[in-house]
Amino acid sequence: MVAPSRMSTARALRSGVDARVTASLLARKGRFGGVDDAHGWLADAARGRRMETTRVPIDELAGWRRDESNGYLRHETGRFFSVESVAVEVRGSGAASDAAESSGVTRWCQPIINQPEIGILGILVREIDGVLHFLMQAKSEPGNPGAAVQLSPTVQATRSNYTGVHKGRSIPYLDHFRDPVSGALVDIRQSEQGAWFYRKRNRNMVVEVGDEVDVLDGFRWLTLGQIAALLAVPDLVNMDTRTVLACLPGGGTALSGALSSASAGGFRDALGRSADPGAPAVHTTEEVLSWITAARTRTDLSVESCPLHGLPGWQEHDGVISHHSGRFFSVVGAHVRAEGREVACWSQPMIEPAGTGVIAFVLKRIQGVLHVLVHARSEPGYADVVELGPTVQCDPGNYAGLPASARPRYLDTVLSARDVRFDTVLSEEGGRFLGARNRYLAVEADVEPAADDPDYRWLTLAQLDELLRHSFYVNIQARTLVLCLRAAAVG
Amino acid sequence: MVAPSRMSTARALRSGVDARVTASLLARKGRFGGVDDAHGWLADAARGRRMETTRVPIDELAGWRRDESNGYLRHETGRFFSVESVAVEVRGSGAASDAAESSGVTRWCQPIINQPEIGILGILVREIDGVLHFLMQAKSEPGNPGAAVQLSPTVQATRSNYTGVHKGRSIPYLDHFRDPVSGALVDIRQSEQGAWFYRKRNRNMVVEVGDEVDVLDGFRWLTLGQIAALLAVPDLVNMDTRTVLACLPGGGTALSGALSSASAGGFRDALGRSADPGAPAVHTTEEVLSWITAARTRTDLSVESCPLHGLPGWQEHDGVISHHSGRFFSVVGAHVRAEGREVACWSQPMIEPAGTGVIAFVLKRIQGVLHVLVHARSEPGYADVVELGPTVQCDPGNYAGLPASARPRYLDTVLSARDVRFDTVLSEEGGRFLGARNRYLAVEADVEPAADDPDYRWLTLAQLDELLRHSFYVNIQARTLVLCLRAAAVG
Numbered sequence: 001m002v003a004p005s006r007m008s009t010a011r012a013l014r015s016g017v018d019a020r021v022t023a024s025l026l027a028r029k030g031r032f033g034g035v036d037d038a039h040g041w042l043a044d045a046a047r048g049r050r051m052e053t054t055r056v057p058i059d060e061l062a063g064w065r066r067d068e069s070n071g072y073l074r075h076e077t078g079r080f081f082s083v084e085s086v087a088v089e090v091r092g093s094g095a096a097s098d099a100a101e102s103s104g105v106t107r108w109c110q111p112i113i114n115q116p117e118i119g120i121l122g123i124l125v126r127e128i129d130g131v132l133h134f135l136m137q138a139k140s141e142p143g144n145p146g147a148a149v150q151l152s153p154t155v156q157a158t159r160s161n162y163t164g165v166h167k168g169r170s171i172p173y174l175d176h177f178r179d180p181v182s183g184a185l186v187d188i189r190q191s192e193q194g195a196w197f198y199r200k201r202n203r204n205m206v207v208e209v210g211d212e213v214d215v216l217d218g219f220r221w222l223t224l225g226q227i228a229a230l231l232a233v234p235d236l237v238n239m240d241t242r243t244v245l246a247c248l249p250g251g252g253t254a255l256s257g258a259l260s261s262a263s264a265g266g267f268r269d270a271l272g273r274s275a276d277p278g279a280p281a282v283h284t285t286e287e288v289l290s291w292i293t294a295a296r297t298r299t300d301l302s303v304e305s306c307p308l309h310g311l312p313g314w315q316e317h318d319g320v321i322s323h324h325s326g327r328f329f330s331v332v333g334a335h336v337r338a339e340g341r342e343v344a345c346w347s348q349p350m351i352e353p354a355g356t357g358v359i360a361f362v363l364k365r366i367q368g369v370l371h372v373l374v375h376a377r378s379e380p381g382y383a384d385v386v387e388l389g390p391t392v393q394c395d396p397g398n399y400a401g402l403p404a405s406a407r408p409r410y411l412d413t414v415l416s417a418r419d420v421r422f423d424t425v426l427s428e429e430g431g432r433f434l435g436a437r438n439r440y441l442a443v444e445a446d447v448e449p450a451a452d453d454p455d456y457r458w459l460t461l462a463q464l465d466e467l468l469r470h471s472f473y474v475n476i477q478a479r480t481l482v483l484c485l486r487a488a489a490v491g
Numbered sequence: 492m493v494a495p496s497r498m499s500t501a502r503a504l505r506s507g508v509d510a511r512v513t514a515s516l517l518a519r520k521g522r523f524g525g526v527d528d529a530h531g532w533l534a535d536a537a538r539g540r541r542m543e544t545t546r547v548p549i550d551e552l553a554g555w556r557r558d559e560s561n562g563y564l565r566h567e568t569g570r571f572f573s574v575e576s577v578a579v580e581v582r583g584s585g586a587a588s589d590a591a592e593s594s595g596v597t598r599w600c601q602p603i604i605n606q607p608e609i610g611i612l613g614i615l616v617r618e619i620d621g622v623l624h625f626l627m628q629a630k631s632e633p634g635n636p637g638a639a640v641q642l643s644p645t646v647q648a649t650r651s652n653y654t655g656v657h658k659g660r661s662i663p664y665l666d667h668f669r670d671p672v673s674g675a676l677v678d679i680r681q682s683e684q685g686a687w688f689y690r691k692r693n694r695n696m697v698v699e700v701g702d703e704v705d706v707l708d709g710f711r712w713l714t715l716g717q718i719a720a721l722l723a724v725p726d727l728v729n730m731d732t733r734t735v736l737a738c739l740p741g742g743g744t745a746l747s748g749a750l751s752s753a754s755a756g757g758f759r760d761a762l763g764r765s766a767d768p769g770a771p772a773v774h775t776t777e778e779v780l781s782w783i784t785a786a787r788t789r790t791d792l793s794v795e796s797c798p799l800h801g802l803p804g805w806q807e808h809d810g811v812i813s814h815h816s817g818r819f820f821s822v823v824g825a826h827v828r829a830e831g832r833e834v835a836c837w838s839q840p841m842i843e844p845a846g847t848g849v850i851a852f853v854l855k856r857i858q859g860v861l862h863v864l865v866h867a868r869s870e871p872g873y874a875d876v877v878e879l880g881p882t883v884q885c886d887p888g889n890y891a892g893l894p895a896s897a898r899p900r901y902l903d904t905v906l907s908a909r910d911v912r913f914d915t916v917l918s919e920e921g922g923r924f925l926g927a928r929n930r931y932l933a934v935e936a937d938v939e940p941a942a943d944d945p946d947y948r949w950l951t952l953a954q955l956d957e958l959l960r961h962s963f964y965v966n967i968q969a970r971t972l973v974l975c976l977r978a979a980a981v982g
Contacts, residue, residue: 007771007772007773007858008775009768009769011768013775013777014776014777118788179785179789179945180785180943180945181781187777187780188780188781189784189787189788203784277500278500278502280500281499281500282498284499285505285960286505286960287675290675290679293678293679294672296680297680297694298670366498367498384962452671469776471875
């Protein structure tokens with residue numbers, strides 16, 4: 001048992017962490033240089049870590065087999081992941097409960113990646129010169145645009161990696177993330193893209209070490225401020241880094257204090273006040289939780305396995321599975337040659353989206369406190385029916401040629417907004433997705449959904465921060481945007 | 492949108508609710524009398540609400556059919572619920588992650604109730620003479636011991652009830668619990684018995700009304716203090732009432748202040764301090780959440796449908812499905828005749844446990860703050876692998892004749908404890924379970940699991956209170972015990 005002398009209140013410790021996170025966010029310079037140095041290090045690290053991805057028909061992928069009965073695509077060892085397909089039916093989402101029975105029922109079929117193992121996305125953190133530094137890795141993935149090196153977590157490991165024959169001995173720093181974990185600032189399972197993954201969950205971890213650790217080739221200690229600055233560079237900070245750092249305590253009154261002195265009355269002041277759990281909010285946290293409960297109760301999400309062979313709405317030509325309309329995404333095969341990896345080449349299926357998406361928060365200052373308009377959203381791969389997503393999350397190309405009424409709510413508001421606080425194209429997990437890019441936007445706009453709109457609510461950053469301590473409330477796209485807002489706070 | 496003038500901080504509102512809940516808990520007397528009056532009202536209400544339950548072979552239940560292919564037992568309308576069966580495999584629970592691959596794998600088959608609809612368990616609350624009163628219902632269920640009337644929530648409604656042809660018009664007070672809900676003090680989905688139900692979730696609600704409402708026959712306004720006192724009467728406060736009230740804010744510093752003045756240095760003082768989120772705790776909330784994440788990551792729970800016909804380990808004789816050993820539970824048929832209900836008689840299958848269970852919290856004062864020893868527990872019907880259960884939750888009869896090493900941890904500690912703070916036999920949901928009774932205990936004992944024991948942790952009541960704002964952290968047995976401790980605080 002922890003010695004009683006170590007006992008402390010949760011509140012006291014949490015506010016200590018908030019202050020340390022804020023100090024690191026404000027530090028554009030760390031022990032190992034400033035933002036340019038970090039950028040230069042990544043460029044250097046790219047040499048010797050190149051990756052070359054060639055397209056291959058999915059039936060010619062070495063080591064992968066189609067299941068004869070249903071056409072699912074699996075690795076011959078049974079490991080890694082499989083490409084399967086599901087029939088989806090959503091009922092009641094976006095409708096008030098009274099109307100649920102009569103409202104539109106939406107049905108479709110689609111391929112989906114099944115990767116049931118819970119992996120670890122871990123970042124090691126250490127106080128250096130009194131400031132938290134995060135141990136980042138320069139790493140390439142085959143689906144990264146240009147197969148480029150991106151800023152990645154200390155550890156990305158699947159369970160097969162760390163419980164297999166080698167027990168993960170080949171994965172550096174993994175031991176810091178094994179149970180029992182001590183010094184965890186973040187340790188929570190979160191979902192990933194529910195449109196492409198069936199119930200994929202990863203364990204997001206930030207673990208603090210006291211002692212010095214060896215920094216291996218390809219790794220570097222960076223402050224949060226340096227990482228935040230790099231977030232403005234297209235396709236540079238990878239998705240796993242973004243989700244893990246978004247789960248860090250958001251700064252609370254420490255961030256609020258730092259920003260109010262810097263820009264009283266301005267956007268950053270409003271953003272800082274939004275991080276303060278003591279600031280006034282449009283809805284109480286109880287009201288927000290009740291709204292989420294209502295959405296999860298109202299929405300019936302049925303997701304059933306179905307054969308990939310002859311999947312309704314989809315076609316298979318030249319070893320690529322794509323939608324008849326050319327919209328959404330395709331399943332493609334890739335052959336990968338990698339420099340500087342233990343395994344020099346391999347083949348795998350990947351998901352390739354049809355276009356570049358738009359992922360945006362609409363922001364609004366209400367009584368001087370910045371509020372974020374979140375959307376209660378259902379995706380077939382969610383573990384718990386509904387998660388909170390960005391105000392807008394779509395691929396506008398999927399709506400080309402459709403009537404204006406079919407366009408997602410607030411998409412045009414976002415695209416025409418003048419008060420743009422963040423705007424960068426970032427890419428998604430390059431280990432599974434080929435060239436998946438989204439334009440991440442945060443804009444201020446004067447929109448006003450009805451107070452009892454079943455689908456949208458204004459939340460403060462402190463409320464999102466509170467929800468991020470728990471699993472499956474805030475989706476992966478919204479998590480990236482939370483981190484982008486923190487970057488905008490100090491940018 | 493809520494008018495800005497109404498904006499307030501979540502903290503301020505929460506502490507206001509804590510104070511009002513505490514005042515109601517301290518009120519042994521309400522507008523309509525004291526504890527004896529409430530008890531007398533229930534006894535009176537029992538007249539005219541009698542229920543008679545007769546056993547019937549499951550294949551002779553009017554309106555119920557066995558599915559020919561798998562033997563599942565369903566209602567001919569497809570409504571209500573069905574009795575199905577599952578093959579369960581649990582891997583890694585209770586084992587550190589390194590040992591998970593080699594640790595014992597547990598496998599079994601069992602019948603299970605499938606009731607996928609999310610029902611409403613709702614209690615209406617109103618401030619009367621400055622004190623919160625809860626609108627309780629005197630209601631009988633066929634499986635209640637002696638088919639007796641119990642203290643039940645204002646509303647217990649399945650979704651079929653309230654979205655069907657009648658839209659629930661026959662369910663009194665239901666409109667207060669329809670979306671959009673306003674004035675919710677509690678609004679959260681929680682699980683029920685994961686050993687008997689497959690992913691059953693109900694929406695637990697406490698909704699405050701400002702205006703006077705008609706009190707129908709069989710209903711009565713009671714204070715929390717009255718209800719807490721009735722909790723000491725065997726089988727009187729029903730399970731649904733217990734789970735809903737356990738989700739109420741736990742009193743925080745208001746309860747702490749009230750109890751410290753009443754019994755400085757004593758058990759109640761320690762209990763009050765435990766409700767205060769500012770009191771020192773053995774583990775920070777971050778450590779507790781990390782421990783839950785580890786348990787949910789480590790445990791692989793596989794639950795697959797399998798035929799009920801010829802279920803391994805189970806037998807069917809004289810229309811009863813029971814385990815070969817006579818342990819665990821049976822599936823039985825019941826014919827019910829009810830007085831004072833719209834439907835005067837019906838038939839249904841029920842689950843009948845083999846014995847009376849023991850459900851207990853071990854308590855310990857650590858630095859003057861009461862801590863509760865919770866157990867990370869996996870049950871086949873849980874939506875998210877692991878929930879926090881009581882220190883002990885078992886039917887001791889299941890271990891008769893087995894070696895002592897097979898007995899559940901802390902069972903003997905609990906049964907031999909001298910400092911007993913709560914001890915009452917209470918019954919479980921009589922709509923599905925026949926005579927399911929458990930002895931609920933809270934005892935102080937000087938046990939000390941290892942600091943890194945993967946299965947047990949010491950938590951304060953404030954920490955349990957925080958977890959109870961979210962779904963699927965605290966199991967239904969532990970929720971009843973949380974309410975029992977609040978009763979012990981003022982008993």
